[in-house]
Amino acid sequence: MAKKNKKTSKKKSNGKPKNNKSQETASLNTILTGDCIEMMQALPEGSIDLAFADPPFNIGYKYDVYDDRKTVDDYLEWSKQWMTEVHRLLKDDGAFWLAIGDDFAAELKILAHQLGFHSRNWVIWYYTFGVHCESKFTRSHTHLLYFVKNPKEFTFNRDAVAVPSARQLVYNDKRANPKGRVPDDTWILRPQDCQDGFNPDENCWYFPRVAGTFKERAGFHGCQMPEQLLGRIIRCCSRAGETVFDPFSGSASTSVVAKKLHRNFLTMELSEEYAEKGQERIDAVQPGDPLDGAEDPKLSAPVTYPVDGRGKQLSKATDKPMTDKQLKESFESELIAAFAEAHEGYSVDRLVLDPKLNQAFLDSCLRKSLEGTPLDLNRYLFRLRKSGKIKSAGIETEKRTSYSWDELDKYFDAAEIAWKLTVDEHRVSLDDLYCDPVLAAEFDRTAAQFAPGFQSIDYRWAALTVRKQSKLARSRSEKIARDRNSTKIETGKPIKLEKLDLEDCDSNPGLYVIQSGKKQLYVGETLNLKERLDRSFFGKKSGKNAWRKQGNSLKIAFPSINIQSKSTSHVANELLGYQSFIIAEHTPKLNALNQVVS
Ligand SMILES: C[S@@+](CC[C@H](N)C(=O)[O-])C[C@H]1O[C@@H](n2cnc3c(N)ncnc32)[C@H](O)[C@@H]1O
Secondary structure, eight states, X not given: OOOOOOGGGSOOOOSSOOOOOHHHHHHTTSEEXXXXXXXXXXXXXXXEEEEXXXXXXXXXXXXXXXXXXXXXXXXXXXXXXXXXXHHHHEEEEEEEEEEEOHHHHHHHHHHHHHTTOEEEEEEEEEXXXXXXXXXXXXXXXXEEEEEESSTTSOOOOHHHHOOOOHIXXXXXXXXXXXXXXXXXXXXXXXXXXXXXXXXXXXXXXXXXXXXXXXXXXXXSOTTOOOHHHHHHHHHHHOOTTOEEEESOOTTTHHHHHHHHTTOEEEEEESOHHHHHHHHHHHHTOOTTOOOSSOSSHHHHSOOSSOBOTTSOBOOTTTSSOOOHHHHHHHHHHHHHHHHHHHOTTOOHHHHHHSHHHHHHHHHXXXXXXXXXXXXXXXXXXXXXXXXXXXXHTTXXXXXXXXXXXXXXXXXXXXXXXHHXXXXXXXXXXXXXXXXXXXXXXXXXXXXXXXXXXXXXXXXXXXXXXXXHHHHHHHHHHHHHHHHTTTOOOOOOOOEEGGGOOGGGSOSSOEEEEEEETTEEEEEEEESOHXXXXXXXXXXXXXXXXXXXXXXXXEEEEOOOOOOOOOSHHHHHHHHHHHHHHHHHHHOOTTOOGGGOOO
């Protein structure tokens, strides 16, 4: 591998900014808020040593302000504009790293060449904890394209990222090449089980994605890059005192790492909220602080089983390979022990749905070196519960999670709608939604838009209750159909929502139908119509903005129904029966009640 190391030819760094252009200096070591293309245009040419860009991938990811669904032509044109500016800003011996998904890796690589970049490496970042997909392979890698402006002059600090070779470590071979070994080109599912692959000196890297449960996670941005990955790039392609630039700051990972590694940084972010929180993250670290995360995650992650020096599988006690049955039993008993440590007397449902308890459970799994994503571990726990193995392990789940119907009524609709929208988008079951902390958090955010102000567990428990009630609701709906001889319920004349006077609504139980134009969006049931409509459409902190995104000129109609019962739980059950009946008739877009397969 030919490497041009300019280390000796560059002036020694003194740890201070080396540029003398006032425009750039003014922006150094801070996040500029706004559109990066416009802001880059205002910066002087040749002022950056290293650029790292992790742009939106144009895959419909939900950002705070940026809309990640451009047409292909628009996305390529936009990419051309910002990459042109990056090329202009880079010094002649500067480097540019581009993080990009499968969807546009090829196009952007060609574009980079057209703009005058020279390619040095196409690195694959393989990660664990990708968002699980049901109908295609789960995303588990990102492309890291490494370019330079001048193929003959660039910084490549191989010593800063070098690792001892296997020849040195394993065979103690004096002829070992300290520069590492030839990269492999192999598919592999578990890097930590592959003793010879995914080494830091190869172009297929393994770092876990910064998942929801990780200590490193800043918590406000779903695309946070691992510090160790950025550390490798920044150490290798820049030196102390130089300027590292990132046009798409996100959670400010690049700048945090640059600061820790004594580099200057310059970064930009469209979202004011991300910029503000990113700045807090930067302010919280100091030059010289260690980078978060394990430096070599392959070595820090446990293997599934002990191995001998040649990678052969051994059991701890006997040095004989463990059977699949033994592996399964030991995994299950450890998982049950992790549940016992974390559940605080609550059920499996509560532990998976409650973010605090779930975090404690996943932490306990980590301490026990149990392998798997949070989704895998939670799913397996559900499976153990269903097979009765939690009960037969003698674990007491004496604490009940109980919500009154009146309490649930405040966000029952929001939970049902968030459930429907999240599963429609990701094609997952409700159980998998709960088991995957990233999806569960997305569900919470959606529910909070329709009924702001409640806890994650409230929304999640409400959706679980909708599911639990669905069977009964459908059997009641069938009874209603029999009693009415299948005659449909008139939904009533729709009126424009803005024309509805809340004072005309009573505080009784009832049904309502929301439609946009002629299309029915949602059939709601509530114990208190006036309060529900106030919470959804009228109050100061209502869900009206979320509703507006669902359709124009919203209308509401009130089906006339006859509720006989007196006790709240019976009324709630009757309402759900009617709701199910009308859903079956009109299949509104946002109801989930009738979709449950029993
Ligand atoms: C994939 S994220 C970057 C994540 C980042 N690497 C991290 O570790 O957190 C892309 C970011 O670019 C921002 N963005 C999108 N368009 C932008 C623009 N024109 N100017 C500046 N920032 C933009 C988005 O708001 C988003 O936060």
